[in-house]
Structures are given as structure tokens and as C-alpha cells.
Amino acid sequence: MYIPKHFGAPSDEAIEVLIKTFPLANLLTACADEPSGWTVNPVPVGLFEPLAKGSRLWAHVARANPLWEGLADQPQAILMFNGPSAYITPNAYPSKQATHRVVPTYNYTAVQLTGRLTVHHDAAVKQDIVERLTNYHEREQPVPWSINEAPADYLQAMLKAIVGLEFTVETTQAKWKVSQNRPTADQQGVIADLERRQDLAATAQMAALVRQTTS
Amino acid sequence: MYIPKHFGAPSDEAIEVLIKTFPLANLLTACADEPSGWTVNPVPVGLFEPLAKGSRLWAHVARANPLWEGLADQPQAILMFNGPSAYITPNAYPSKQATHRVVPTYNYTAVQLTGRLTVHHDAAVKQDIVERLTNYHEREQPVPWSINEAPADYLQAMLKAIVGLEFTVETTQAKWKVSQNRPTADQQGVIADLERRQDLAATAQMAALVRQTTS
Numbered sequence: 001m002y003i004p005k006h007f008g009a010p011s012d013e014a015i016e017v018l019i020k021t022f023p024l025a026n027l028l029t030a031c032a033d034e035p036s037g038w039t040v041n042p043v044p045v046g047l048f049e050p051l052a053k054g055s056r057l058w059a060h061v062a063r064a065n066p067l068w069e070g071l072a073d074q075p076q077a078i079l080m081f082n083g084p085s086a087y088i089t090p091n092a093y094p095s096k097q098a099t100h101r102v103v104p105t106y107n108y109t110a111v112q113l114t115g116r117l118t119v120h121h122d123a124a125v126k127q128d129i130v131e132r133l134t135n136y137h138e139r140e141q142p143v144p145w146s147i148n149e150a151p152a153d154y155l156q157a158m159l160k161a162i163v164g165l166e167f168t169v170e171t172t173q174a175k176w177k178v179s180q181n182r183p184t185a186d187q188q189g190v191i192a193d194l195e196r197r198q199d200l201a202a203t204a205q206m207a208a209l210v211r212q213t214t215s
Numbered sequence: 216m217y218i219p220k221h222f223g224a225p226s227d228e229a230i231e232v233l234i235k236t237f238p239l240a241n242l243l244t245a246c247a248d249e250p251s252g253w254t255v256n257p258v259p260v261g262l263f264e265p266l267a268k269g270s271r272l273w274a275h276v277a278r279a280n281p282l283w284e285g286l287a288d289q290p291q292a293i294l295m296f297n298g299p300s301a302y303i304t305p306n307a308y309p310s311k312q313a314t315h316r317v318v319p320t321y322n323y324t325a326v327q328l329t330g331r332l333t334v335h336h337d338a339a340v341k342q343d344i345v346e347r348l349t350n351y352h353e354r355e356q357p358v359p360w361s362i363n364e365a366p367a368d369y370l371q372a373m374l375k376a377i378v379g380l381e382f383t384v385e386t387t388q389a390k391w392k393v394s395q396n397r398p399t400a401d402q403q404g405v406i407a408d409l410e411r412r413q414d415l416a417a418t419a420q421m422a423a424l425v426r427q428t429t430s
Contacts, residue, residue, distance in 0.1 A: 001256050002280035010428060024300045024323055026241055028253060035329055035385060036291040038243060038253055041216050042300070042390075044321040065217035076251040082297065084420035085239045085257070087352045090360045101369045104349055104360065106259040107421050108239055114250055134319055137302045145305045145319065154316045170250060175257075178424045187429045194422035201416045205299035206322050207409035209393045213225060214402045 001112045001173045006181050009111075009174035012051065018083045018111050018174070019047045019057075020136075027059070027165075028078040029067050029117065041067055043165070045079060046133045051172060057113070058129045059165040068119045068163050077117040079167060083109030088179065092193035093186040105177075107190075112173045120164030123156070129164045216327045216388045221396050224324075224389035227266065233298045233326050233389070234262045234272075235351075242274070242380075243293040244282050244332065256282055258380070260294060261348045266387060272328070273344045274380040283334045283378050292332040294382055298324030303394065307408035308401040320392075322405075327388045335379030338371070344379045 009015050019025075023044050031039035046058045057079065061067060085108035096102045120126055131147050138144035147155065179190045200208075224230050234240075238259050246254035261273045272294065276282060300323035311317045335341060346362050353359035362370065394405045415423075 001254060002277065002282065004277075004279070014427075024297075024321055026255075026295050026297070026325075028243065028251070028255070036243070036293055038293065039216060040241075040243070040293060040295045040327050042297065042323050042325050044302070062217065062219075064219070067217065078251055078253065078255060080241050080255045082239075082241070082257065084417040084424065086418050086421040087259070089353060089356055090364075091356055091358070096360075096364075100364050100366060103345075103362075103365060103370075103373050104352060106239055107425070108257050109424060110257050112255050130318075137319060138304060141304055141306055143306070145311075147318075149305075149311075149315050150318060151315060155318075158318050176424070176428065178421065178428050180428050184429060187425055191422045191425050191429075194418045194425070197416070197418040199416035199418045201412070201414035202299040203301050203409045203412040203414045206301040206393065207406045209299065209324060209391070210322070210402055210406050210409070212229075213391065213393050213395050214399060214406075 001110065001175055003173060003175045007175050007177045009176045014176070015111055015172065015174045016047065016051050018109055019051065019081050022081055022083050026080040027067070028080070030071065030075055031067070032070060039067060041065065044133065045167070046136055048132055048136070051169065053169055055169050057167040057169070058132060059167070060126060060129055060162040061165060063161050063163050071117065071119070074116040074118055077115060077167060079113040081111040086194055088190055089193065092189045093182065094189050095183060095186050107178050109178065110175050113167070113169050113171070115168050115170045118166040118168070120166060123159050126159050126162060126164040130159070216325065216390055218388060218390045222390050222392045224391045229391070230326055230387065230389045231262065231266050233324055234266065234296050237296055237298050241295040242282070243295070245286065245290055246282070247285060254282060256280065259348065260382070261351055263347055263351070266384065268384055270384050272382040272384070273347060274382070275341060275344055275377040276380060278376050278378050286332065286334070289331040289333055292330060292382060294328040296326040301409055303405055304408065307404045308397065309404050310398060310401050322393050324393065325390050328382070328384050328386070330383050330385045333381040333383070335381060338374050341374045341377060341379040345374070
């Protein structure tokens with residue numbers, strides 16, 4: 001990922017917050033069946049320790065997902081986490097009126113991790129991954145759902161249907177393209193323009209998509 | 216991308232709407248400097264014709280972005296478009312109370328295009344790409360900004376600082392993971408749960424990120 005100096009992440013903490021707030025990463029793995037030699041799968045990923053070289057992230061995918069088959073031992077992989085993004089119109093810049101020396105852009109944040117993947121088939125390891133991910137995602141539920149609520153036979157069948165994924169970090173690249181290269185007045189204009197928009201949250205957009213397929 | 220039959224896209228139109236609504240794609244290209252051999256860059260992409268094998272999408276990146284350097288002629292590339300996503304708690308399913316045979320999941324939509332990349336250095340081609348992307352993104356502005364508002368010398372300098380990208384589609388894979396595998400009552404529960412949440416829209420989240428870097 002190309003990252004000009006002025007578009008670096010503000011802090012290590014900001015990078016961890018992005019990963020934890022937008023945990024559905026695009027996982028890139030080698031795939032002999034694809035013309036490019038690579039394939040991409042959206043996968044919810046858990047980070048349960050400080051992010052550094054050697055730290056590990058956890059996930060699981062359907063056993064029927066062929067991504068884990070035919071991989072080399074501990075193959076190279078990429079996790080791409082994408083934060084919020086928004087088109088920025090030149091109309092949002094007060095400087096437009098003064099100089100007209102402005103062009104549109106797109107603001108976004110993203111974290112690209114490179115590292116190595118380990119595939120887990122052991123039921124206890126898989127259950128541990130599922131529990132940690134569940135506890136993380138249920139943390140704000142009034143009554144968090146627990147894996148123990150599921151009947152044991154059902155849980156074992158579910159665990160058989162997945163494989164666990166462990167991603168060990170080698171490099172971290174983070175890009176914060178959030179108008180740092182604009183004068184303060186333009187930054188204020190961008191904030192005001194973004195806050196004026198009436199876009200739906202992802203949850204409301206997803207509700208509409210679920211409704212579309214049920215009608 | 217692994218796509219079980221029940222998680223296919225509802226229509227070709229839905230796929231095009233996703234690309235046009237979430238145009239910031241992750242562009243995967245070969246990169247000798249990366250340990251994996253590939254790199255990822257978020258890039259706003261324009262689709263201005265029906266999506267099919269052979270149709271083209273358009274983008275531009277900073278000339279200083281090394282992604283276009285050292286590539287083979289018309290190299291393989293991947294564009295990954297991600298629609299809205301949301302964690303789905305088992306608490307949202309009425310069937311939980313009846314059987315407890317439920318587990319959490321993540322809903323999302325995604326479109327993975329594979330194809331070939333052409334890099335453009337010609338100023339006229341680059342200006343045409345910028346104009347088409349600008350006109351698309353400005354379509355809902357009360358007074359759409361036009362590239363002609365920028366002074367000619369400034370525009371030429373801006374065009375020199377970018378390279379144009381043309382992506383020719385070879386394959387399209389689309390995944391709609393939106394609770395189609397749940398009974399109707401559970402789908403209704405998911406919709407109600409998602410609509411109850413008070414998440415911010417991406418525009419409001421981006422406004423907060425811009426504010427963080429200005430304070």
C-alpha cells in the first residue's frame with residue numbers, strides 16, 4: 001500500500017481501534033485455481049493482544065471454503081482492514097472560492113497486514129477461537145450470548161464444519177487519508193460537509209439487504 | 216472467494232449497484248517488494264457500462280504510487296468491492312429460544328473481479344478518466360463541481376501527478392451473505408436487531424477521523 005508521509009496513521013492505538021471496529025478483513029491467499037494465483041475472502045478477524053511483529057490474529061472459515069486446501073506450510077497471506085471512506089467534493093473546501101486550485105478526492109483509512117497463516121483442525125483450538133471471537137462481538141449485548149448456550153452435539157457439529165485460522169504478523173502498513181493535506185479551513189469544511197450528509201449506517205444498509213432477499 | 220449456492224447475488228443489477236455505491240475497491244497487484252508478492256491499494260473505481268466479461272472499469276492513482284511500476288504488460292489484477300457488513304448475534308433469532316441450535320455470524324456483501332490492468336500515461340486519457348469519475352461522484356451535488364472550474368495550469372499539473380488505470384473484467388464473483396439461510400422469523404429478527412442499533416454512517420465516522428487529526 002502506497003502511504004505518503006502525510007497520510008500515516010496517527011498512532012498504534014488508532015490502528016488497533018480500526019482493526020477492532022472493522023474486523024471483517026479481506027484475507028488474500030494463494031490459489032492455484034485463480035488466474036491471478038490469488039484469491040480474496042472476507043473474514044471476521046479477532047485481535048486479542050497488542051499489534052506488533054509476531055502477534056497473532058484469529059479467525060475461522062467454513063471447512064467447505066477451499067482457501068485452506070493446497071496451501072504451502074505457513075503460507076504468506078495478507079489481511080486488509082478497511083475503515084470508513086467517503087468521497088470529498090471540492091465544494092466542501094472554502095479555498096475553492098478563493099483559488100479554484102482544488103480537485104475531488106476520496107478519504108479513507110486502511111490497515112494492511114502481511115504475515116503467515118496457520119490452519120487449525122483441532123476441535124479444542126477451534127472452540128477456543130470461536131469463544132474468543134464470540135465474547136468479543138457479544139461484549140456490548142445487554143445479555144451476551146455464550147457458546148455454552150448451544151447444545152453440545154450441535155456445537156461439535158458446527159466446529160466440524162469450520163477450520164481455524166491463525167495469522168502471525170510480519171509487517172503492518174496503515175494509511176489515514178483524512179484531509180491532513182488541506183488547510184484548516186478546508187478541513188473544517190470537510191467535517192461540516194460530511195456531517196450534513198444523511199447516509200445510512202452499515203447496520204441499516206444491511207437491514208435493507210436482508211429485507212430485499214426475504215420479500 | 217468461496218460462495219455457497221444460497222449466498223449468491225440476487226441479480227446482476229445488485230452487483231452493479233454494489234460497485235457504484237461502494238466504489239472504493241481494494242486493488243490487488245503483483246509487487247516484487249512485498250513478501251507475499253502482492254500488494255493492496257484502496258482505489259476509487261468507476262463503472263460506466265454494464266458489467267460483463269470484457270467490460271472496463273476506470274481509476275487513477277498517484278504517479279508516486281509504485282503499484283504501476285515494474286508490472287508485466289496487462290498484468291492480472293483483482294478488484295475487491297465490499298458492501299455493508301454487520302455482526303449478527305444469536306440473540307436476534309427467535310429460534311434461539313426454541314432450540315438454542317444457533318451460532319453467531321457476520322453478514323456482508325462483496326464483489327471480486329479478476330481481470331487485466333492497463334496503465335495510462337496519456338494526458339487526454341487521464342483527463343477523460345478524471346472527468347468521468349468526477350461527474351459520477353458529483354451527480355448528487357446541488358451544484359456539481361466540474362473539472363473545468365480548475366485553472367488549466369493547475370489541472371495539467373494535477374494530471375501529471377497521476378497515472379490512469381483501466382481494468383478489463385475477466386471474471387465476476389459476488390457473495391450476498393444476508394441471512395438467506397435462516398427461517399423467515401429469524402430474518403425478521405435480524406432486520407429488527409440491525410434497525411435498533413445506533414451506529415454512525417461512514418460519513419459521520421469520517422468526519423470524526425478528520426476532526427481527530429485537526430485537533
